[in-house]
Amino acid sequence: MDEKDLLLLHLLEENSQITTQELAVMVGVEEEEAGGRIRRMEESRIIRKYTTIIDWERAGNGEVSAIIELKVNPERDFGYDRIAERIARFRQVRSVRLITGIYDIQLVVTGRSMGEIARFVSEQIAPMDRIRETATHIIMKSYKENGHIFFERGEPERLPYSL
Amino acid sequence: MRDFISTRAHAIPHSGIRKFFDLIETMDGVISLGVGEPDFMTPWNISEASIYSIEQGSTSYTSNKGTPQLRTAISDYLSSRFGLDYHPEDEIIITSGVSEAQDIAIRAVVDPGDEVLVAEPCYVAYGPCITLAGGVPVPVPCTERDEFRVTADALTERITPRTKAIILNFPNNPTGGVMGRSDYEAIADVIVDRDLLLISDEVYAELTYEGSHFAAATLDALRDRTITLNGFSKAFAMTGWRIGYLCAPPELCDAALKIHQYVMLCAPVMGQAAAYQALRNAEADKDNMVREYRMRRNLFVRGLNRVGLPCHLPSGAFYAFPSIKDTGMTDFEFSEALLKEQRVAVVPGSVFGESGAGHIRCSYAVSRENLKTALSRIEEFMSDIK
Numbered sequence: 187m188d189e190k191d192l193l194l195l196h197l198l199e200e201n202s203q204i205t206t207q208e209l210a211v212m213v214g215v216e217e218e219e220a221g222g223r224i225r226r227m228e229e230s231r232i233i234r235k236y237t238t239i240i241d242w243e244r245a246g247n248g249e250v251s252a253i254i255e256l257k258v259n260p261e262r263d264f265g266y267d268r269i270a271e272r273i274a275r276f277r278q279v280r281s282v283r284l285i286t287g288i289y290d291i292q293l294v295v296t297g298r299s300m301g302e303i304a305r306f307v308s309e310q311i312a313p314m315d316r317i318r319e320t321a322t323h324i325i326m327k328s329y330k331e332n333g334h335i336f337f338e339r340g341e342p343e344r345l346p347y348s349l
Numbered sequence: 350m351r352d353f354i355s356t357r358a359h360a361i362p363h364s365g366i367r368k369f370f371d372l373i374e375t376m377d378g379v380i381s382l383g384v385g386e387p388d389f390m391t392p393w394n395i396s397e398a399s400i401y402s403i404e405q406g407s408t409s410y411t412s413n414k415g416t417p418q419l420r421t422a423i424s425d426y427l428s429s430r431f432g433l434d435y436h437p438e439d440e441i442i443i444t445s446g447v448s449e450a451q452d453i454a455i456r457a458v459v460d461p462g463d464e465v466l467v468a469e470p471c472y473v474a475y476g477p478c479i480t481l482a483g484g485v486p487v488p489v490p491c492t493e494r495d496e497f498r499v500t501a502d503a504l505t506e507r508i509t510p511r512t513k514a515i516i517l518n519f520p521n522n523p524t525g526g527v528m529g530r531s532d533y534e535a536i537a538d539v540i541v542d543r544d545l546l547l548i549s550d551e552v553y554a555e556l557t558y559e560g561s562h563f564a565a566a567t568l569d570a571l572r573d574r575t576i577t578l579n580g581f582s583k584a585f586a587m588t589g590w591r592i593g594y595l596c597a598p599p600e601l602c603d604a605a606l607k608i609h610q611y612v613m614l615c616a617p618v619m620g621q622a623a624a625y626q627a628l629r630n631a632e633a634d635k636d637n638m639v640r641e642y643r644m645r646r647n648l649f650v651r652g653l654n655r656v657g658l659p660c661h662l663p664s665g666a667f668y669a670f671p672s673i674k675d676t677g678m679t680d681f682e683f684s685e686a687l688l689k690e691q692r693v694a695v696v697p698g699s700v701f702g703e704s705g706a707g708h709i710r711c712s713y714a715v716s717r718e719n720l721k722t723a724l725s726r727i728e729e730f731m732s733d734i735k
Contacts, residue, residue, distance in 0.1 A: 193640070211651050212644035342390065346373045346694055347366050347383040349473045349522075 187232075190215060191223055195232070198224070202236040239334050243327065250324065251280070251296045252303050254311065255289035257319040266290060269316055278306050289321065300324060361477040365700035369684065373694055380723045381694040382711040385522060387586035387667070391623070392634035395585065398626035399619045411618050413610040415443025415594070419621050422628040423594055431554065431564040433577065435596040442606055443616045443624075447552045447580040447593035449609070451516075452478050454548050454576045454595055457604040458514055459484035466507055466515040468499040470670075470698060470705030472522050472550070487512070490704035493672065496661055497526030501539050508539070514546040517565065520553035523701045523710035524670040525646075525663020530563050537570045546601075547575040552593070553666040555584035555635060558643045562665070566596075573598050576605075583666075584635055585627040590620040642667050645713045645720055652724040653711070657731050667714040670698065674707040676734060684709055690733065691726040 193213045197204055210220035227233045242249060260266050266284050270291060274282045280294040293311075297303040303322070312320050328336055366383070373379055390396075414420060420437035427433040435441050444450040451474065459465060461483035467475045469488040476486040487507050491497045499517060519528040540547055549565040566575040580593030593616075595605055627635075646663065653660045653671045660671035673683045680697035687693050698708030713720060 193644070196640070197644070208648070211648050214647050344381075344384060344386070344388070346379065346381040347370055347696065348385045349364065349366075349696070349700070 191227060194220065194223055195227070198233065198236075239332050241328070241331075241336050243336075249296055249298060250300055250303060251294060252300075252307075252325060253323040254293040254295055254307055255321040255323075256291040256293070256311070256317050257288075258290045259316040259318060260290075261316065269314065272314070273311065276306075276310065278303075289319075294325075357481050357483070360480050364473060366696055369688065369694065369696075372685070372688060376688070376692060379688070379692045379694055380715070380719050380726070382713070382715060382723055383694040383696050384712050384714065385668075386588040387583065387638065387714050388716060389586040389638055391586050391590070392627075392631045394630050394634075395587065395623045395626045399590075399623035402622035403619055407618055407622060409618060411443075411615045411621060413606060413615055414441065415616055416618075416621050416625070419443055419625045419628075422625055423596075426628050427564075427577075427579075427596065431562060432567045433564050433596070434572075435577070436599075439599040440596055440602050442595045442602060442609055443621060444580075444593045444595055444609060445613055445616045445620075446582065446591040447550060447578050448474060448591075449613055449616075450578045450580070450593045450595040451475065451548065451550060452481075453605045453608040453612070454578060454597075455479055455484070455514075455516075456482045456608050457601060458546055458548075458576075460513075462511060463513040464509060464511045466504065466512060466545075467702075468515070468517050468521075469702030470497070470521075470523055470708075471516070471518055471701055473700060475516050475518075476702075484513075485511075488702050488704065489515070490702075491521075491524070491526065492704065493661060496664075497521060497524035497670070498528050498532050499536060501536050504536055504539050508543050508545075512543065512545060514548055515540065516548045516550065518550040518552075520551075520557055520562070520663075520665025522553065522666055523668050523696070523698065523705065523708075525666045525668045527557060527559075527665040528563065528565075529560070530568075533563060533565055533568055533571070537568055540574065541570050545574070547571055548578065549575055550578045552578065552580050553583050554579060556639060556642060556667060557665045558639075558646060559664045576601055581624050581627055584638075585624075585631055586638060587620075587623065587627065590617070590623050592616055592620040592624040642713065645715075645717060648717065649711070649713045649720050649724065652720075653727070656724065656728040658709075658727070667712055669711045669713060670705075670708050671711070672708050676731075678734075680706055680709055686734075687727065687730050691730045693723050693726050693730075 190213050197209055206221050207217050210217040270282050278295050278297055280296050283292045285292050295303055307322055420441045423441055424435055424437040427435055455478045459482040463484045464487050465479045465484050466487050466489050469490050479486040489503050489507055491499050554562040566572050566577050576597040578595055582588040650660050650662050650669050658671035660669050680699050684695050684697045696710040698705030
């Protein structure tokens with residue numbers, strides 16, 4: 187990993203559909219080298235996946251999401267890893283993070299309705315061994331996801347010339 | 350009625366691109382590469398800090414020199430970033446943009462009849478400010494062959510007994526050229542020998558893409574005979590805030606301060622609050638912007654060379670300065686035709702002095718999308734005129 191690899195990652199994170207040719211010019215390497223660097227980062231799983239940021243609210247698929255915080259008793263030898271990995275296997279769980287503070291693990295969960303999320307938390311998550319407490323926060327609106335702002339903002343006017 | 354306009358006001362020209370302004374007003378869908386300012390909005394934490402300061406009632410005059418808080422932050426920043434050593438108490442003045450800083454610097458040192466060397470092509474304001482101070486601007490051409498650096502020979506050739514100072518601006522608007530330590534060492538002897546003062550406008554210092562910026566006043570030989578100018582506009586996307594600063598040894602600084610206090614009193618307080626926040630918490634924003642400019646530069650300059658406009662890779666600022674000599678047109682003709690036929694606005698190089706003739710200035714502080722569209726329009730233009 188060097189400066190050029192990091193640049194490639196920044197550019198791809200911003201737009202995964204950018205062409206290799208364009209990446210190469212901007213980073214200042216030959217196209218072949220850019221391709222090789224990307225392949226190596228894919229193979230070493232630095233690049234995990236190429237995906238899309240979607241404003242689901244606008245798409246109107248009716249799904250709801252919630253942030254679930256968990257207090258968890260860690261396991262001897264394994265800490266939080268085994269339980270976190272177990273939780274991560276649920277399709278409903280979009281992200282799992284170990285955090286500092288009052289709670290230990292934070293999830294983002296998606297479901298077709300609040301009812302579905304409530305059932306999922308109370309029937310699948312809360313009863314798991316080692317989970318002492320849960321707190322569920324329904325997400326009401328997303329203003330920004332993955333560094334991308336969802337609300338519209340007019341472009342400020344610029345002068346066509348200045349010296 | 351007699352002519353009320355002063356001889357000096359008569360003597361300074363209008364900006365060379367006024368007719369382009371008029372032309373562009375009548376057109377739709379123009380992509381402008383004519384703008385000398387970042388296309389980014391000021392990082393939000395900077396704006397937010399200023400809004401908060403207004404809410405707190407911080408809306409009055411500050412000390413003439415600027416708030417002690419900001420001067421101290423600038424002193425620390427210049428020291429850690431560029432190795433410059435300026436004391437916040439008596440060697441730094443916060444100004445309303447670098448525009449004011451260069452004006453008061455010039456007025457603090459120029460007497461009527463004094464000649465001031467100006468490395469050209471250069472920002473359009475130096476000459477008129479010298480004229481307004483009663484001085485005589487003397488251009489020192491910098492050529493493409495020297496990657497637009499100023500050389501000792503070019504300097505020496507133009508020095509007369511009336512020469513008092515020299516104005517440099519590196520990284521340079523409009524060429525994107527930079528000067529390193531050895532380049533300054535090469536001219537320092539001449540400057541010291543002929544007992545000249547150096548006014549070094551380093552407002553593009555942060556926008557340096559190969560290696561790091563070299564500040565003129567870090568050379569011991571130059572330190573006590575240099576006025577360093579810098580500001581927040583370019584590095585932090587803060588053009589509209591109008592915050593710059595002048596740094597100089599106490600005596601020079603005090604002379605400039607007298608002028609500043611009569612003509613400006615102080616720089617806007619909300620701008621100073623914003624600038625303070627910029628130095629405290631916007632390094633990452635600045636670095637991200639610089640990274641983006643560097644990539645755009647690569648994209649754009651390669652494109653220019655590909656479509657037949659030879660262009661050296663500029664090491665600083667956010668301008669490409671390609672030669673259009675092969676087209677057989679003058680830079681004014683080229684710029685006007687490009688605007689009319691392909692709706693791409695650029696600035697003719699001779700606006701920046703005679704030595705800029707045959708070039709155009711293209712700002713790449715423009716989104717990548719627009720740069721690409723501009724390039725394909727320029728390509729079409731080039732094939733049309735063949």
